[in-house]
Every structure is written in structure tokens, then in C-alpha cells.
Amino acid sequence: MNIDLKADNPVMTVDSVTEIALVTDSVSPIGMISKFLGHGNDCFIMDIPTQTVWKFDNDGQLIGKLSRIGNGPGEYGRLYDIDLDSDGNLYLLDMQKKKILRYSADSMEFIAETKLPGNAVAFCGADSTTFYLNNPGGKKGITAKLGIFKSGEKDINPLVESAIKDEYRAFGANSTHIWRSGNDLLYYDRFTPDIYELTQDSIISYATINGGEFPSAEDVQALIDASKNHDYAPFMEESKMVKDLLYAYKTADGIALGLSTVPQTHVYKSFEDGKTYTIRTDGNAHFNGAVKGAIGVWNDRLVTFKPSENDGNPSLVLYKVDKQ
Template sequence: MRLIFFSFMAFLALTVTILLPSCSEGNNIDGSIPTVDLTGIQACVRPVVTKEIELKTDSPNPIGDITKLICLDSCFFIMDRLNQTVWKFNESGHLLGKLRKVGATLGEYVDLYDMDLLPDGDLYLMDLSMRKIIRYDSDSFNLVSEIKIPGTALAFSAVDSTKFVFNNAGDKDGININLGIFKTSANNIKPCISAKQKDEYLALGANTTHLWRSGNEIIYYDRFTPDFYLLTADSVLPYFSLLTEKIPTESQVENMIKATRGHDFSSAGMDGETIIDILYAYKNSVGLLFGLNTTPQQHIFQRFDNGKTYLLGTSDSPTVVGMMRGAVGVFGDSFVTVKLPSNDDENPSLILYSLDEI
């Protein structure tokens, strides 16, 4: 099958918009979406480094791990789950502040598990153990509010200060939801995309990185289908689907659930040939970059102007271990990856690169 992929603007013009309020009523998203044929990759393309940012901290304790990175204006916010810390740097790599409030009282967290940031400057952290979202001012890191989650969630994105999107979530009765909407005015999580079976997340593995932010837009990936969706402030758009003939059947999923039940969040029973696991998905004005959890890992770039699919070559520029890990965010029109330090007492660096020289 030849590649069928519309340019981004044409796709938005042709696609029926699904409003988030309709999702909050529990409707699943339907409709055909463009398909990316992974067998139709045109050629290899190598990243062009635009900048390397050495991160500088003011203490002998370096960044433990860049679990998540989100950019706001000229600043980088880094979630370091290993150290339960959020670091804030400017575009020169100088430390502007850090947040570490571990505890069980108001404004503190027991298990920092996910982070999001709105363009208005609000920083949101999710405490997995306490089932709450904590809102801070991103300049002062002062507490603004706490929001109790009426159920469970493994990842989230903030649509605005009163509306949140969860994936791998469960409502207060424990019903699994692939993608759900939570409004602070309600006391439940309404499904946008429901799981086909109870405990489906066990069969698919509880990967927490199915929501990725590129500026004001959020990309969501539903591994069971395997479909991508584009979330904006007021809509959920079917984005595209990966072409595969190996989508697991209902009976296969049921068998995988049985294999994993009793040890939650295990990858046991997963069939790599029937589940396409996406490591990340980010977009800029030129195209979409996403990573496949294959052996070896593959990093795919899809241009919007010509609809062609390219495989990233990682043998030379940038010659960093981070390219094998893939992108961790978008800064302006550059993708961001991590250059790992050579010593444990050093900080990682950020590599900004472009893919538009094709």
C-alpha cells in the first residue's frame, strides 16, 4: 500500500473536529484517519545540530534523570523523577530555580510521577500515590491549588486550569480508560476512548508516555488501534494511524491479560509484533518525529509538505547517546534530545537539532 498522508493543514481542514466537551460526555472517537505505511520509508536523514546547552546547577547534586522536558518561552522545565525535583533553566543552561517539595501536606507530593505546563505559566505536577494534581506558579514555585483526582492515572496533560486529559486511567469504580477527560467541577473521569476489555492496560503494558506536548498541542497514542490523536485547547482530532496487519485480536488481548494479571504494569505476555509501542511523538512546523520501540530503535520523521517518511540516521551528527533515546521535547522549531554525561557527578546537556535540510 502506498503512503497516504495529508499535509497537516489540509488534514485539519478535512477532518471533523471532535470537541472536548463531547468527550466529557463519554463518547468514543470514530472516523477514518490517514495512514502512515512504515514500509514506505523514503530515505535516511541525519539531524543538524543547531545548539548544545550545558545545564548548570548551583549544588553538588546533579540532575538525576531528565524524565520529562517542557519548554515555555525561553525556559526549560525538567522533571527529574529520580530526585523528585523540577528544574528550571534558561536557554543558556543557567539554573533559574528548582522545586522539591516531598511530603504529605498541602503543596507537597509523595511520588512525583508526571508534569505539564500551560502557556499561561502554570506548572502542574501529578502525585501518583496521593492521587492529586498540584498547581504551582512557574516563576515563584509557590502553591496555587491542589486538585484531587477521582480515580487513578499514569499520565496527564492540562488542557486548562479546570480540565485535564488522562491516559491509562481508571475511574472511581476502577474501570480502565485509555483516554479520559476530568473537569474540576465533576467528580469523575469521563472516557474519550474506552478500553475494549477490563484490565486492558495489563496486556498493553503500562507505558506512561502516551501524551506528548509540542507547544499548545498534545499528541496522544492509542497502542491498541494503533492511532494517533491531536489534542488542542478545545478539540481532539484523529491525526493518523500506523499501517500494520498485526493488530491483536480480542482473544489475543484476553490471553495477554491473563498472562500479566497479578503483577500489574508488567510487559510479560506482550507480543511485540502485534503492539507498536511508541516512545515519543513531537511535531514542529516542518513535520512529525516519533520513535518506535524496536530492536534497534527506529526514529521516524514525517514531513507535512510532501508527505514523505524518513528514517533518522544516528551514526553521526549529533554523535550522542541521547539520539538512541530519541527526542524529549520541542523548543521553538528544534527537537530536543539529551546528551548523557560521562560521569555520574556531571549534568546532562540538551542537544537542539532540526530535520528540515532534506
Template sequence: MKKNIFIACFLFFFVSCQHRKTESVRENVDMCINVDSLSQAKLKVKTLRYIPLEATEQSLIRNITKIVYVAHCYYIFDRIAKKIIVFSDTGKYLYSINKVGGGPGEYVEPVDMDVAPNGDIYVADNATKKIVKYSKDGLQFEEMKVGQYFLSFLLVDNSDFLLADIRSKGILDIALAKYKAGSDNFSIIEPYEHAMKRMIIRYTPHLFFRSETISYYYARFTPFLYAIDKNGNLKRIKLITDKLPTEEKLIEWENNKYGTFSPDGFICDVSACYEADDYILLVTISDFPLYTFVDRGNQKVCNFQSLGKDLNGHSGIKGVANDFFVSYCEPSQKNLQRIIDKSDLCEESRQQFLKLNQEANPILMLFNFKIQ
């Protein structure tokens, strides 16, 4: 997409009470991924596991917005219910964070969450422009005043964060920035070339995709992905495609009522980018999802229009756990019957699924792949 001269102008003009500076990581490209050509290879599910999530009064899930797996636990962010529910790696309910309110240690409108390696939970509250850190048991908290409206974040360490989709003076003008808690340091990494007054609807509820040793971020409407290591160092990945929206198309999408639109063959978002087992799995959204596998050894790229019949009922790639990609399915009668009919279920597991009904919690799906 053609870079406009006014970027430098609006970065100066939309200055808040915080100090902003820009830094560029666009000079180098560390990897290129072609997302336009379909592969003739065969994609097969190598292993598939199901984990039912225990349903109690405290652990009922209305919507799975995000899944983070840390230290043998699944942290599930339910944005509709405004809470985080924590389960063991076998699906047993452990505890939850449900701190809705306007007092200390509470949040009004949580938009994202992340988890530290020790199990501390961080929750972003867009309404109050802060991040709240909760101890592993949820009993202690610490508040970090960001002073910016933002929609997603990534914890780099206890005080360093990456923020995404930052809005100032009613304009969505910053795609990605670095922020250090307790200071005025605010470094812009990726501005929006097309600054927006109205949000163009997203196809992902969060913008950072955390794997075990690396995280990914997609700079929307550009050909660039960022790979972020544990120290916050960024590497740039370029998507090779002819399907990026034009400036005219972005204006058309932004002007549509309620921000809804038809992709019309253009890539309008990335809904997942995780690495597990042998592959990086990237999901780009156009008229239909495209699943791109990048071999972590030789960087060979294979594009598929489907993940296969074995994963019927899945709700998209939501995270990773060890060597598995993570998704979930609803406990519909059809999905439950499909699980029960799996020949490799032990009798104990079969009986466990036979007891479930459509009022149960969603069922986690763990899987990996092989490409032939």
C-alpha cells in the same frame, strides 16, 4: 483490532463516585501514516546543539523523565527524585519544585507534570488522586481533587485536562478521558478494549507529547493517534500497519510475570510524537524503534531505523524547543569527547565542556533534520 461488545458493559459497570459519560471521536480520520515501509530517502541532521545543565546541590538530576520547554525555560521532571528542576535556555539553574509529603501543596508519588504558557507547573500525584498547581516561583499552590487513579495528563487550560491510563476497582479500563477541575464532569474518549488487571510495561514514562502549538496522544494497542490543539479539540490519525498485537498476544503479555514481555515484531508502544521545524516525528516501539517523519507541508511519510551517527549517545526524543527536537546524553567520557571534537564549537563552549566530568548533569541535545 476487533472491537468487543463488552466495552459498553464495563463502562457502565466500573462507575466511581464521579459521573462518567462517553464521547466518540472515531467517526473521522484526519490523516493516515504508513509505519510499515522503510524509506529509501537519506536522513541528515541539519543542526545539532549541546546545552550543559548547571549542576548545583539543588539541581542535580537523577533521571530525566520528561522535558517541557516553555517561555525560554526547560522544565525537567525527575520522577525518581520526585522533583521538577527549571533551567534557562542556556542551561542555568533557576529553581526547583520539591514538595514531597502528605500536607497541603505536597505530593506523595508524582507520576507526571505539565507547564502552562505563563510558567505555572502542574504535578499529578497518583497516590492521592490529585493535581497540584504551583505558581511560577513555586511559592503558591492550588490542589485539584481528581478522584481517579491515573498515570498521565495534559493541561488544556487552567481547569480542563485530558487524563490517560485511568484505573478503577483494580482494572485499567480507560485509555483517555476529559476532566474539568472542580466538577464531576468526566468524559471517556477512548476506553481500553482489552481492560487490564496488570499493567503491561510501557516504553515511555509519559503518554502525552507536547509541542508548541499541538500535543499528541497514542491510544495504546490501537491504530489511533490523537492530535490535540490548544483548545482541547481532537483530530484522529490512523497508523497503517500490520503489526498491531492481537487479543491473544495482549493476554499473553499481561500474564507475563512483572508485565515484562518481548514485542515479537508487534508495535507495543509509541515513545514520542512531536512536531518541530518541517516535520512531525513519531517513534513506534517494536523489537527496535522506528522513526517516522511526516512532512508538515505535503504529509509525505518517511520511515527510518536510525537517526544517524551524528546523534550517537542520544536518549530518545524527549520534547521540542522552538524548531528543534530535544534529547539528552549522559556526560560519559565518550560523549564528552564527541562533543569537544565538534568542529563548530566556539572556544568558550569547548572550555565549558572540558570542565565537565561524569558527575555532571545530563547534557541537552537540540537538533533538526533534512530528508533528501
């Protein structure tokens, strides 16, 4: 499947479906929606600032939360990522202690943990014993873009090797390159046109991005050096170059991509007619104020959120895109 990034692509507009105000007690508001996962009629929100996982129903009512910093069973040192699988398991990545904790998505009770032989900055659970790891590495540091780890094994098996040493440091690189849309997992090979689909035990080509400006090996090395030296000014002139994807989420109707250009670009590949569209998000009054772009999928609708206007909880906005 080809996804074209052409200036003359037709435009699709945002059509908001519903807005859901999230409700917690006034003493403990959500710090930040760091990650969103839809799960049937419920959803989970990872909140990095408060090191909490919140669970809400489809009316926005709080029905559970995990906030267990410590050293005991089911407790974590540093929450860094979460995921769900089709069997009803909720997973938490503890970056500090290099382990993945497994809970029941229904009761949020602790079940078991899996020790990792190295680091990872993001992950997805294929099943209760198999995990895809983004930017994984062991004693030699981060050596792969994507790896797979199975419980009981000693090493992380690299699936997509890093072409350049320390590529993960490159300025403009987003830490998350695996996105879940229900049971579908998409992986983006950073700084290339390649998007892959992940299954329980394989990685297959899914889509190719055409028409973008992707950095050369020399450009990537310069980005790495700039990041190490905290000197980003030389790259402001190249701000429209496609350096990374912000997200890749699919529904039954199509796939939405966010590109880390300046300004950010959002495109949509329609499964109905096979065309690629530019998403225009500023033409719908209900959508105004929402963060542009998708943070997940819930009940086959793309999800974004609106920050609170009075320092309370944000609201979720479920939407689709429609042809003009």
C-alpha cells in the same frame, strides 16, 4: 494524515543544532530526565528519582526547582508527571494523593490544587480546570485509555474506552500516551494505528499509522497475561511488532514518532512534501552518545539528551532532521 512504515522509505539524518550543558550545584545533580517541557526561553525537567522539578534557562543555568515532599500546601506525596499550559501554569500530578498541584511557571510558587476522583498515570492540562488523564480509573480500577476531568465534577469522563480489561498492564506498553509540543497535544490510542489531537474540549483524528504490524485482541490479551505472570519470553520473537509509541512530537516542519520495536524505529512525517522518512541517527558525530529519539520540543526543535560522562548532569541536544 497517513504515516507510512515502509521498509523502502527514504532516509533523513539528524542535524544537531546546539548542545546545552545543564548546570546545578555539585551536591545535587539531576537524577534522571524523566520528562522534558520547553517553555519559551526556559525549560522544565521532571526528575523522578529525586522527586524534583528543575527549571533551566536556554544556557543550561538552573533558575529554580521544586522539591516539596510533605503534607502541607504545595507539597506532594509522589511526583509522577508534570505539564504546562499556554497561560503560564505548571502542573504536577501527585499519584499518591490523587491530586494535581498548580504553580506559576515563572515564579514556581504554589497556586492551588485539584483533587481527582481516581487514579491516572499521566496527564495534560487543557486549562486550569480541565485535564486529560491517561489510563484513568476510580474505585473499579482503570477503565479507560483516555479520560477528561473538570474541576468541580464528581467523575472522570472516559473519552477512549479500554477495549480489553486490564489493557494497561500489557507488556511493551509505555505509561505516557499524551505528548505536548508547545500548545499542541497529541494522543496515541495504544495498540491501534490511531493518533488524535486534543483541544480544550474535544478529541479529533490527527493521523493514521500504515504498514505496521499491530497486535490482535488475542495478542493483547496474551501480553496482559504475560505481564501479570512476569513471563515475557514468548514475545521476544514478536519484538518487531508495533506495540506502542514511545513518543509523538511535532514542529513546524513535521512530526517525529518513536516506535517500540526491537531495535527501536524512528520515523518522520514531513509537512513540506508529505512523505514519511526513516530517521537515521548514527551519522552525525555531534549526536553520537545522545539517547536516540525525542524527549520533547523546545523553540520548535526536537530535543534529546546526552548522559553525563562523569556522573554529573546530562546535556540537552536540540536537533532537526534533514533529507540526505
